[in-house]
Amino acid sequence: MAIEMGSPSADELGDVVRVMKEWQDDDVPVQLHPGDVGWYWRFGAERTAQATRTWSRAGEVLAVGLLDGADLLRMAFAPEALRDEELARQVAQDVSGRGVLPEGEVSLEAPMSALIQNVLGEDGWESGEPWALLRRDLGAPVPDPGVDVELVGPEQAHEWAAVLRASFEGSTFTEERWHAMAAGVAYVDARCLGVRDERGEMVAAVIVWSAGEGRTGLIEPMGVHREHRGHGHGRAITVAGARALQELGSSSVVVYTPSSNAGAVATYRSAGLEQVSERRDLRRCARRAP
Ligand SMILES: CC(C)(COP(=O)(O)OP(=O)(O)OC[C@H]1O[C@@H](n2cnc3c(N)ncnc32)[C@H](O)[C@@H]1OP(=O)(O)O)[C@@H](O)C(=O)NCCC(=O)NCCS
Missing domain, CATH: 3.40.630.30 (Gcn5-related N-acetyltransferase (GNAT))
Known part of the structure; x- marks a missing residue:
């Protein structure tokens, strides 16, 4: 089944947040958290929906992206989809080609172990600012x-x-x-x-x-x-x-x-x-x- 990118409506954001909660497991790399979406909500439900993208296979959401600013996409993956090649390639294609991020200098946040890191690395993306994870x-x-x-x-x-x-x-x-x-x-x-x-x-x-x-x-x-x-x-x-x-x-x-x-x-x-x-x-x- 193909991977499809979607833009949820404000009414559908609750489902996105619910799915993301299930991914927050201590055994999984720390990644975009439902709280990050909750904090973005200070701009209102409509803007939060406009900033959110989902990637699904057969109706099941496997990845969520939040456009946290004009040039930064922050991502979370279903734990079992972190190394899913079809998903990683589709996300890479959509991010670059389908207007998710603008032309020019942009950044993407994803767990270091996610396959998207390798795929975008092959496409010439470089590593950017270091962030410390504390727990x-x-x-x-x-x-x-x-x-x-x-x-x-x-x-x-x-x-x-x-x-x-x-x-x-x-x-x-x-x-x-x-x-x-x-x-x-x-x-x-x-x-x-x-x-x-x-x-x-x-x-x-x-x-x-x-x-x-x-x-x-x-x-x-x-x-x-x-x-x-x-x-x-x-x-x-x-x-x-x-x-x-x-x-x-x-x-x-x-x-x-x-x-x-x-x-x-x-x-x-x-x-x-x-x-x-x-x-x-x-x-x-x-x-x-x-
Ligand atoms: C970071 C911040 C919250 C610190 O607040 P604060 O009330 O001055 O911190 P505290 O007095 O509780 O200090 C806690 C410890 O950090 C150390 N510390 C605080 N600021 C420091 C600095 N700029 N450089 C080095 N050490 C520092 C203190 O020495 C203290 O160490 P100790 O417990 O070993 O004695 C404050 O500077 C701030 O609001 N910064 C801007 C917002 C921010 O960066 N928030 C965090 C990221 S989301």
């Missing part, structure tokens, strides 16, 4: 974060949005985006948390995304207000996120961050996550004129 097993107890942790709901959304803007350079996050995200189907399994300083100002923010009982959970995003760094808030909010995932039944917590983000890597380590591997995006450079 903590949640089978053992997670210590108390040592601070009061707040579950953020609609009432605190404006404060949480302000912390996120003050954490990430160039962030455009708003309260409206929080509400759009929280209305998404993936958010059902998420927890948005905040930590305040002694004056009551929210200073640290995290969202953790469960993929269900016994499955891998994700941190996305995590940040500390730039004027409140170096006081242990990053470690505390990360530990709080890990505990929330443990309560939700996750088997582990994972996060990807650019290897160059020394502060983030140090903070995750300090919160008990270990760097387990490094992944590189695949990058297709702009074609030079002959």
Whole structure:
């Protein structure tokens, strides 16, 4: 049976998220997580649907791609399809030829063990920016974060949005985006948390995304207000996120961050996550004129 690429409607995104959850197993390489789709949902259901592609055989979804920005496709595969040659070749063809990604310099994120890495490598794609994968097993107890942790709901959304803007350079996050995200189907399994300083100002923010009982959970995003760094808030909010995932039944917590983000890597380590591997995006450079 041939592999077919599809673009789900907003109504069909729930099915895509459900399938992706089943792929989040600690024995499978860490890859695009339903929480990544949930975080993208801050732009609304329509835009999330427009950014999503599926590849199926006989109606069964075997791979999902999320266009996370104009020039980056992030991918997840059904565990049994990671080395499926027909699928890898069709994805490679669609990515380059059917307008999934634009002309010029583009990147694709996929597990290092996925066959698409080899196929695109043969086509001249090169390895791009290194990302550190950090992980903590949640089978053992997670210590108390040592601070009061707040579950953020609609009432605190404006404060949480302000912390996120003050954490990430160039962030455009708003309260409206929080509400759009929280209305998404993936958010059902998420927890948005905040930590305040002694004056009551929210200073640290995290969202953790469960993929269900016994499955891998994700941190996305995590940040500390730039004027409140170096006081242990990053470690505390990360530990709080890990505990929330443990309560939700996750088997582990994972996060990807650019290897160059020394502060983030140090903070995750300090919160008990270990760097387990490094992944590189695949990058297709702009074609030079002959
Ligand atoms: C990364 C970040 C969350 C750290 O927050 P923070 O409150 O300053 O971190 P903490 O005070 O809890 O520090 C935790 C540990 O990391 C270390 N650390 C923090 N920032 C560091 C830096 N820039 N370089 C080296 N080490 C750093 C601390 O020394 C501490 O180590 P220790 O536990 O061994 O003593 C914050 O800088 C931030 O929000 N950055 C921008 C957003 C971001 O990159 N988020 C993560 C990626 S999704």
